[in-house]
Amino acid sequence: MKSIAVIGGGITGVTTAYALALRGLDVTLFERHAHPAMETSFANGGQLSASHAEAWNSWSNVRKGLGWMLRKDAPLLVRPAPSWHKLCWFAEFLSAIPRYGDTTVSIARLAVEARRHLFAWAQAEDIDFDLRREGILHVYRDKAGFEHGGRVSALLAQGGLMRRAVTPAEMRAIEPALQGDYYGGHFTDSDSSGDIHKFTLGLARACARHGVRFLCGHEVQSVTPGVSITARTAGGEIVEYPIDAAVICAGTASRALAATLGDRVNVYPVKGYSITVGLNTFGSRGAAPTVSLVDDALKLVASRFGQDRFRVAGTAEFAGFDREIRTERIRPLVDWVQRSFPGIDVSDVTPWAGLRPMMPDMQPRAGPGMLPGVFYNTGHGHLGWTLSAATAEIVADMVAQAASMHYGERMRPSRRVA
Missing domain, CATH: 3.30.9.10 (D-Amino Acid Oxidase, subunit A, domain 2)
Known part of the structure; x- marks a missing residue:
């Protein structure tokens, strides 16, 4: 079973983790806040x-x-x-x-x-x-x-x-x-x-029942696909976790993280x-x-x-x-x-x-990045909750397919969907 990291505990990250867990993958979600859904998924228009x-x-x-x-x-x-x-x-x-x-x-x-x-x-x-x-x-x-x-x-x-x-x-x-x-x-x-906040927390609890591990209070510092994720805990400790692949669902933080991986995600x-x-x-x-x-x-x-x-x-x-x-x-x-x-x-x-x-063209970025083992599900703009379940399914299918292959193989270019 492949180890998949989901970076971000908002609506996009939690729906992605849930869709991955339903496909039998081993999922760990990293969230910098003490609980999921504490930023843009906290109090939107509903x-x-x-x-x-x-x-x-x-x-x-x-x-x-x-x-x-x-x-x-x-x-x-x-x-x-x-x-x-x-x-x-x-x-x-x-x-x-x-x-x-x-x-x-x-x-x-x-x-x-x-x-x-x-x-x-x-x-x-x-x-x-x-x-x-x-x-x-x-x-x-x-x-x-x-x-x-x-x-x-x-x-x-x-x-x-x-x-x-x-x-x-x-x-x-x-x-x-x-x-x-x-x-x-x-x-x-x-x-x-x-209420998006109540929904996201409810789905997070469902994720946990399906075996997803939540590492809240962990702010991701770097990703080495196929190797590990480095994160800073709320107490300031730097910790490292082995992974096979990562799905970046980090909202407005996705752009900076993508740049470290050679990808341009213009959020x-x-x-x-x-x-x-x-x-x-x-x-x-x-x-x-x-x-x-x-x-x-x-x-x-x-x-x-x-x-x-x-x-x-x-x-x-x-x-x-x-x-x-x-x-x-x-x-x-x-x-x-x-x-x-x-x-x-x-x-x-x-x-x-x-x-x-x-994203400038209003379409979320959902799909693989340049490096094998890197995927994105971000950039949903004002329709994050409305679109999240569909893009989660799309990305989860791609990750599940990649999990049955060798991550060293070249994946098709990242796609935008909307």
Whole structure:
């Protein structure tokens, strides 16, 4: 039996470890935090949203980003401080604009496939994660946004996802709690929502039952494929573990680690924010929605967890590895709740920020690297949870195939999937 190391304990790493364990491989997961799912998989928007598969690579988004650069509360904020990495990333982002349609179709197709695996795993392992299979409603305040949504729906349909246009009256029938004036919406009844942190921890426990070893508090320092992994423990000790192969699922840290292995994985940390609103009163619980929402114009998503929590997340900030939670970025999320659901008491709000690992063409990197025994599953951007089960299956198949061969044999070039 081959020894496989998975580097990273977020949603991508844990789903990868689970898929590998189901194939009978000997798996050890390395995570620098004391527990899995403590970074970007901690408090995201909570959506399993194939309907959110639209690629960001468009001239309209470029124009919006330029126009918003001086607004601290902008939905998409590019901080002007230059870096070579940022410049290279945006150059590749622009070069991918002609493939916007094909990319959107591919991501939608992958998202539809992913949820089939994820729901099967959750049922098989009896994971409770506040799942709501009540669909996702995209809302639009003007005709231009609504019509753009219709064009996106046509692309999603090519990827196997059905999304239908709805009138304001139909929107309120779908979600009676929603307040405000809207031109129309698009509703995907097959989408769902839930708590990514609870799901990841539940799947991690399932991994342990299937024999996966978790080395938390271990920050990987170097990888020698086919030989060993060197890590620094929380206590500062340098330790070494023998391995046959490694799958790098390290989120925004994947780029630096890949460079040591001769691979270029151009992941950029795109910061997103969220607030979790405690629904502590009867009135707040009654005023909060049960259907998950997307406000396309403001780049916000919203999901209800159980009876007593409401999560609003979104915005995109290009500011490197800055993890600071900025008040001017949190305030628009709170304001949106007060406008859209005025009956919710916002006195209990927990803010959070995380760094999305995003490739410039929006497509995750899933497959082998240059060196035998090195694999990647990273760069999922704003759809990490939505896509994770599919890319985990893809990479696990590749690793299982390699495990039945000699790692000295040349593997086919790494592929991107979405």
